[in-house]
Amino acid sequence: MNRGIVYAALAYVAWGLFPLYFRHLAAVDAFEIVLHRVAWSLVFLSLLLLVLRRWAWLAPLRRQPVVLGAFTVSALLLAANWLTYVWAITHGHILDASLGYYINPLVNVLLGTLVLRERPRPGQWAAVALAAFGVLWLAALGPNFPWIGLVIAFSFGLYGLMRKTAALGALEGLTLETLLLSPLALATLGWLTWQGSGGFAHHDEATLAWLVGVGPLTSVPLLLFAAGARRISLTTLGVLQYVSPTLQLLIGIWVFGEPLSGERLTGFVLIWIALALFSLEGWRHTRRRSIGVAR
Numbered sequence: 567m568n569r570g571i572v573y574a575a576l577a578y579v580a581w582g583l584f585p586l587y588f589r590h591l592a593a594v595d596a597f598e599i600v601l602h603r604v605a606w607s608l609v610f611l612s613l614l615l616l617v618l619r620r621w622a623w624l625a626p627l628r629r630q631p632v633v634l635g636a637f638t639v640s641a642l643l644l645a646a647n648w649l650t651y652v653w654a655i656t657h658g659h660i661l662d663a664s665l666g667y668y669i670n671p672l673v674n675v676l677l678g679t680l681v682l683r684e685r686p687r688p689g690q691w692a693a694v695a696l697a698a699f700g701v702l703w704l705a706a707l708g709p710n711f712p713w714i715g716l717v718i719a720f721s722f723g724l725y726g727l728m729r730k731t732a733a734l735g736a737l738e739g740l741t742l743e744t745l746l747l748s749p750l751a752l753a754t755l756g757w758l759t760w761q762g763s764g765g766f767a768h769h770d771e772a773t774l775a776w777l778v779g780v781g782p783l784t785s786v787p788l789l790l791f792a793a794g795a796r797r798i799s800l801t802t803l804g805v806l807q808y809v810s811p812t813l814q815l816l817i818g819i820w821v822f823g824e825p826l827s828g829e830r831l832t833g834f835v836l837i838w839i840a841l842a843l844f845s846l847e848g849w850r851h852t853r854r855r856s857i858g859v860a861r
Contacts, residue, residue, distance in 0.1 A: 569797060599652050603780045610810070646721045661815060665724070
């Protein structure tokens with residue numbers, strides 16, 4: 567139990583500290599950063615699978631077009647999430663990115679209702695409604711609709727929905743997703759290199775080192791998360807998931823000086839109250855079930 571908490575906490579802390587890393591790449595176009603993220607993640611994951619000798623799952627996929635199709639969709643959703651997040655970090659919208667991960671658990675409830683025909687409990691509906699009001703409040707303030715947070719929340723929510731019933735584990739699934747994205751990523755990076763506008767050969771050594779680092783930076787937290795999720799309850803995991811957006815929020819305000827006015831803070835507070843209600847309702851439901859089983 568303690569080891570699982572450590573693994574999951576390390577994953578969420580790493581995700582929360584991502585803005586500190588990606589701001590070193592602010593001079594690189596966000597689309598190119600994602601291309602490098604795909605390429606170097608594939609290199610890192612391939613080496614890891616080679617060391618672990620876990621390639622047996624790859625050969626049967628040639629006879630499973632449905633699995634390949636599902637992972638193609640999840641790979642595109644992951645790429646959209648990465649691109650939106652990296653663009654937000656490198657363009658001074660860290661608070662908007664944190665908003666996306668704050669509302670993601672509530673988006674999961676909504677997607678579970680609409681797609682999986684799950685039946686949320688009244689407390690969950692109340693949390694979703696309050697969070698929706700908080701988002702509408704932020705939208706009404708202007709001048710920009712909070713599209714960054716919504717794209718991040720829904721792309722990651724849909725990605726999680728796809729992976730919920732996936733046929734592969736975390737390591738194999740992420741490897742397949744990067745493998746499916748790699749032809750486009752490598753071809754585009756090659757073209758950028760040839761054009762002299764980016765790619766592999768047209769950055770200084772420091773920038774290229776930061777770009778290479780996005781491979782393990784992407785993969786290690788996901789593997790830690792997978793290891794932690796197998797060892798702890800969903801309730802504990804649900805509480806820990808707020809570590810990441812909270813760190814992002816604090817970094818955005820205290821490190822990079824993004825403004826958080828009183829009116830905008832009201833919208834965040836509404837969402838925080840919704841998350842507290844959501845977590846409390848989940849804890850009480852789990853406790854009631856545990857007491858019922860004990861009896």
